[in-house]
Amino acid sequence: MRLDRLLANLGVCSRSECRNLLRAGRIGVNGAVRARPDTDIPENAEITLDGKRLDTRLTRHLMLYKPAGILTAAEDARQKTVMDLLPPMYRHLGCMPVGRLDKDTTGLLLLTTDGEMNHRLLSPKRHVDKVYLAHVDGALDENDVKAVAVGIDLGDFVSLPAKLEIVSPDTGRLTLREGKFHQVKRMFAALGKPVTQLHRCAFGPLRLDEALLPGAFRELTGEETAALYRAADMEK
Ligand code: URA
Secondary structure: OEHHHHHHHOOOOOHHHHHHHHHOOOEEEOOEOOOOOOOEOOOOOOEEEOOEEOOOOOOOEEEEEEOOOOEOOOOOOOOOEHHHHOOHHHHHOOOEEOOOOOOOOEEEEEEEOOHHHHHHHHOHHHOOOEEEEEEEOOOOOHHHHHHHHHOOEOOOOEOOOOEEEEEEOOEEEEEEOOOOOOHHHHHHHHOOOOEEEEEEEEEOOEEOOOOOOOOOEEEOOHHHHHHHHHHOOOOO
């Protein structure tokens, strides 16, 4: 990638500001300050601004605590999306949500720049578990646990066997590997106990970081990233 585009994508400066910074000798590439804006920057090059090394990683993975009232979408003309909760750099780098949570659903949303991993994590054949805490209108019982374990006929498909744990009469923890449109709400509705509140606590090997407040995000740690690539059957 060209130096000026890289710096613009990382939110360091605009492409025209880059020219000025270069002229002023404020940007270094592998120790030299003579680079041109169109210099092709190899992976792992050391880029500095005023002597300080910049974080130039193009591949990023984020965990976001999605609050209620926000759309899971790359963009929307009228409504706020999860991308509006992140610094613009992540959009420029091509970060995209992995799957979606409904507007009123809260909890763990993974975003990544790695399109291949994104695609693989969503495939039902990869068995990536998603864990939801559902508050329902009604009292959950052992019949519901059995129905979820067998699979529920939702008309257009039968849900794959999943696990329901009763946390309290009106709260269930549901672990499933599918992620069809409104699936959790449809499953509880089919049991006659509609969801009143839905929260995702886990996605594959990731648990929602308890230190995050609704609307906040952080980049994944090296360990979390490695676990995610393993879950996607990818070598990294
Ligand atoms: N299932 C749903 O019904 N809604 C969500 O947001 C996620 C899973």
